[in-house]
Amino acid sequence: MLDIVHIAKTFNPGTITEKIALVDVSLHLDDGDFVTVIGGNGAGKSTLMNSIAGTFPVDRGSISIDGEDITSWPEHRRAKYIGRVFQDPMMGTAAGMMIEENLAIASRRGKMPTLRWSAPESNRTKFRELLAPLKLGLEDRLESKVGLLSGGQRQALTLLMATMANPKLLLLDEHTAALDPKTAEKVLDITTKIVGERHLTTLMITHNMRDALRCGNRLIMMYDGKILIDVKGEEKKNLTVPDLLAMFEKAAGSELTSDSLLLS
Numbered sequence: 621m622l623d624i625v626h627i628a629k630t631f632n633p634g635t636i637t638e639k640i641a642l643v644d645v646s647l648h649l650d651d652g653d654f655v656t657v658i659g660g661n662g663a664g665k666s667t668l669m670n671s672i673a674g675t676f677p678v679d680r681g682s683i684s685i686d687g688e689d690i691t692s693w694p695e696h697r698r699a700k701y702i703g704r705v706f707q708d709p710m711m712g713t714a715a716g717m718m719i720e721e722n723l724a725i726a727s728r729r730g731k732m733p734t735l736r737w738s739a740p741e742s743n744r745t746k747f748r749e750l751l752a753p754l755k756l757g758l759e760d761r762l763e764s765k766v767g768l769l770s771g772g773q774r775q776a777l778t779l780l781m782a783t784m785a786n787p788k789l790l791l792l793d794e795h796t797a798a799l800d801p802k803t804a805e806k807v808l809d810i811t812t813k814i815v816g817e818r819h820l821t822t823l824m825i826t827h828n829m830r831d832a833l834r835c836g837n838r839l840i841m842m843y844d845g846k847i848l849i850d851v852k853g854e855e856k857k858n859l860t861v862p863d864l865l866a867m868f869e870k871a872a873g874s875e876l877t878s879d880s881l882l883l884s
C-alpha cells in the first residue's frame with residue numbers, strides 16, 4: 621500500500637545548522653496496517669510524516685501509494701490520498717464556521733470546489749449519524765461554531781473530517797498529546813474504532829509507549845533518523861514497556877534517555 625524506499629532528508633545542508641533528519645528509511649505498509657511510531661525528541665518521526673505528506677521534498681529515495689509514485693507530487697495533490705490530524709486542536713477545522721459547514725467541506729475533499737457551504741437536510745442526517753457514535757453530543761450541535769468546542773471535541777471532529785473522504789492513508793501526528801489524559805484516552809478510543817471499522821492504513825506518532833503498544837498491529841521505533849525497531853502481529857501484542865526498552869538498548873547500544881518517552 622505505502623512503499624517508502626531509501627528516503628533521506630537533511631535540513632540546511634552545507635550550513636552550520638545542517639541537520640540530518642532521515643538517514644536511509646525504507647518502510648512498507650500493507651493495506652489496513654495500523655502502525656504506531658515512537659522515538660525520542662528529534663528522532664525523525666515528524667520528518668518521516670512530513671516527507672510522506674509532501675510538506676517538503678526528500679533528498680533521495682521514493683514514496684509510492686498503491687503503486688503510484690508520489691515522490692514529486694506537491695502536498696495539495698497528495699492530500700487527495702492522505703488524511704492528517706495534527707497535535708494542535710486548532711488546526712484541521714475552521715473555528716469561525718459551524719460544525720455542519722466544516723463537515724460539508726470535508727465531505728467534498730477531492731471533488732470540484734463549490735461556493736455552497738451550507739448543508740441540505742439529507743446531509744444533516746448523514747452528519748448526525750456520523751457524529752453520534754463519538755458520544756460527545758455533537759450531533760445536536762450542528763449549527764455550533766467549531767471555535768466553541770473543547771480541544772477533545774475538536775480533535776474528534778478533525779479525525780472524523782480527515783477520514784470522511786476515505787483516505788488511502790491516515791497520518792496522526794501526536795494528535796492526542798495536547799489533550800488532558802482522560803480526553804486523550806477518549807480520542808484514542810475513537811481513533812481505534814474509526815481505524816478498525818474502516819480498515820484504514822494508518823501511521824500514528826505518539827510519545828506514550830503504552831498507547832503505542834496498545835494500539836495498532838505494528839510498532840516502529842525511530843532513533844537518529846533511522847527505524848531501529850519494527851515489531852508486528854503476535855510479537856507486538858505480547859510486548860511490554862520493559863521489553864521495548866530492552867530491545868531499544870540492544871539495537872541502539874545505549875539506554876533510552878528521552879524523558880518524554882520514559883515519563884509517558
Ligand SMILES: Nc1ncnc2c1ncn2[C@@H]1O[C@H](COP(=O)(O)OP(=O)(O)OP(=O)(O)O)[C@@H](O)[C@H]1O
Binds near residue numbers: 639640662664
Ligand atoms: N524544518 C526544519 N528545519 C530544520 N531542522 C529541522 C526541521 N524539521 C526538523 N528538523 C530537525 O530534524 C530533526 C528531526 O526532527 P523531527 O521533528 O522529525 O523529530 P521528531 O522525532 O518528530 O521529534 P519530536 O518528538 O521532538 O517532535 C531534529 O533535529 C529537528 O530539529
